[in-house]
Each structure stands twice: as C-alpha cells, then as structure tokens.
Amino acid sequence: MAIIISTNNFNESTMINSYYLNGDFKILFERYHYFLNGEIYNITVEELISTVIDKDVNKFENAIGDFSLIIYDSVEDTVYFINDKAGRNLVYFSVKNELIISDDFW
Numbered sequence: 001m002a003i004i005i006s007t008n009n010f011n012e013s014t015m016i017n018s019y020y021l022n023g024d025f026k027i028l029f030e031r032y033h034y035f036l037n038g039e040i041y042n043i044t045v046e047e048l049i050s051t052v053i054d055k056d057v058n059k060f061e062n063a064i065g066d067f068s069l070i071i072y073d074s075v076e077d078t079v080y081f082i083n084d085k086a087g088r089n090l091v092y093f094s095v096k097n098e099l100i101i102s103d104d105f106w
Contacts, residue, residue, distance in 0.1 A: 038067035
C-alpha cells in the first residue's frame, strides 16, 4: 500500500499540523506516525525510530535489513525518511510547489 505525506490534501488525507498523511501509518508514543516498508532484522522499529530522533548515527548504521522508514513527528512537525544501506526499498520525494513523500512512484 502506498503512503503519502504532503503539504496539500491528497485523496482524503488526514491533516496533522501542517502535513496531510494518507496510508497505513502506525503511531508510536502518540507522537510519531510511521510507515515501515520491508523488514529490520536486528533491532525493533521503536529502537530504530529512537536512533533517528536522537540522531545516533552509530546505532542507525548497524540496522540490518531491507527497509525504508518514513516518520512524521507531530510534536516537532518534522518528517524523516530513511532506508537501508543498499537502498532496496526506496522513498521518493518532490519539493516543487508542495512537499510530497511517498514509498510508491506513480
């Protein structure tokens, strides 16, 4: 299933702060809306999100798997998108008149 984060409404998206979210997002700590595409083998999604938020590059570099992860922090109104070292599961984005982030290129 494709997910989208955009600065404009897109196909019945849910607005949270300044972004519209559409897709199968999960929520962590009532703050982080995230979508994981693929699998992480050696740490949990919660641990990976913590390493991204804390900007702990050493821990993040040790994540093993084929994955892309999109995180929206609704308190800081910030979007993070990352993928595994090999880049097998891609995240697409565009910044032209609006911000669009998706796990699917259409």
